[in-house]
Amino acid sequence: MKKVKEVAGNNTSDLTEMNRSAIVRILQQREVCTRAEIAKMMGLTQASITKLVAYLIDMGIVSEVGIVKGNGNRRSIGLRLNAEKNLVIGVKFSRHVFAIGVFDISGKLYTQSETEFSLDENTGKVLTAMKDQIRKLLDEYENVVAIGLALPGPYLRKEGRIAMVTRMPSWHNINFIDEFKNEFDKPVFIEQDANAGALAEWWFGDHGRPLSSLTYFLVGEGVGSGVVDHDSLLLGYQGIASEVGHISIDFNGSTCECGNKGCLELYCSTMALLKKAEKELPELFKEKYENRSEAVSRIVEAARKGNEKAIRVLQEIATYIGYGCVTLINAYDPEIIVIGDSVSQGDEFLLPTIKKIVEERTIPEVSSKVRIEISRLKVDPTLYGAAAIATDRVLRKPSEYLASN
Numbered sequence: 001m002k003k004v005k006e007v008a009g010n011n012t013s014d015l016t017e018m019n020r021s022a023i024v025r026i027l028q029q030r031e032v033c034t035r036a037e038i039a040k041m042m043g044l045t046q047a048s049i050t051k052l053v054a055y056l057i058d059m060g061i062v063s064e065v066g067i068v069k070g071n072g073n074r075r076s077i078g079l080r081l082n083a084e085k086n087l088v089i090g091v092k093f094s095r096h097v098f099a100i101g102v103f104d105i106s107g108k109l110y111t112q113s114e115t116e117f118s119l120d121e122n123t124g125k126v127l128t129a130m131k132d133q134i135r136k137l138l139d140e141y142e143n144v145v146a147i148g149l150a151l152p153g154p155y156l157r158k159e160g161r162i163a164m165v166t167r168m169p170s171w172h173n174i175n176f177i178d179e180f181k182n183e184f185d186k187p188v189f190i191e192q193d194a195n196a197g198a199l200a201e202w203w204f205g206d207h208g209r210p211l212s213s214l215t216y217f218l219v220g221e222g223v224g225s226g227v228v229d230h231d232s233l234l235l236g237y238q239g240i241a242s243e244v245g246h247i248s249i250d251f252n253g254s255t256c257e258c259g260n261k262g263c264l265e266l267y268c269s270t271m272a273l274l275k276k277a278e279k280e281l282p283e284l285f286k287e288k289y290e291n292r293s294e295a296v297s298r299i300v301e302a303a304r305k306g307n308e309k310a311i312r313v314l315q316e317i318a319t320y321i322g323y324g325c326v327t328l329i330n331a332y333d334p335e336i337i338v339i340g341d342s343v344s345q346g347d348e349f350l351l352p353t354i355k356k357i358v359e360e361r362t363i364p365e366v367s368s369k370v371r372i373e374i375s376r377l378k379v380d381p382t383l384y385g386a387a388a389i390a391t392d393r394v395l396r397k398p399s400e401y402l403a404s405n
């Protein structure tokens, strides 16, 4: 039987690496900082910071960028992270499509592509196509330090398998850890899509620092959430913590594929929204839609033109998203909830209802403080999230993963 450490200890070298990582993470967020500012933020002496920074400069991870105005108007040398020397590949895998993008660790996008596949297609063939594309990008971009892969949840993180994939059972037996662990000479890190979205918002979402706890609420084809609490992703025992889409909001509701009844996902996913809209607004769907996200855009467009029925349909979905937010607040006490993915289009019709529900159903001390926002990320949050999975891991061990050039 595999031995598990009861209590994790830290060696002095671990502590040094943790401090280097903290500096790198501060610079990832603030672009340019002085040594004195970093010392203040970390609560360490400037002498310690000077030593740690010297190593990071020697390794080529951090650079000096001339004189900037520091504390108390003193002029000091600025420091910046050499983000452009450290690229990551993000891979988003979903039910009908896989997307691949090259980013740097500050979140700048270099290139992206999408490949559609059918659910009847041989899984091996799809995986080979994905790996071939990654290999091509690794040849093209020599500064790639890691690869992040975002999969639909619930993903059994320790085992490497997707536990339940609605309408794509052939993928159930694929072990993603085995598939990718020796495939490239770069590390591959894997998380489920809502966790990826949470990391994307944490690293690239520009929600202000310091930030104690962020919950990403994914409302798309699936419904789920990811929680970053005090700088760490909440994982749980098997890696499937915070599967809010399968929390029941009606004990007697219809049966969900997970075995539970009346799961939240059945009420506010893209499918639930479209089912309702096709009944109430058949005129919008006379022409076949390209994909579900485009179908949601049609409803939002109609609402923006003043179509009362479209507005009502969106508000009804928002009510359920609001119930989800109440659960997230009671379970995780987030400082901010960021709602993302395809259903989150048309925020002007969703947010007022969501906030009203939260105000009615949580204690005032909580509802007055929690921020609820719609994702403002320009790129698909799950693809961005795949890059954030890799970014998160490499920034935690700069000496191991970041470029030494």
Ligand SMILES: [Zn+2]
Binding pocket: 245, 246, 247, 256, 257, 258, 259, 260, 263, 265
């Ligand atoms: Zn369920």
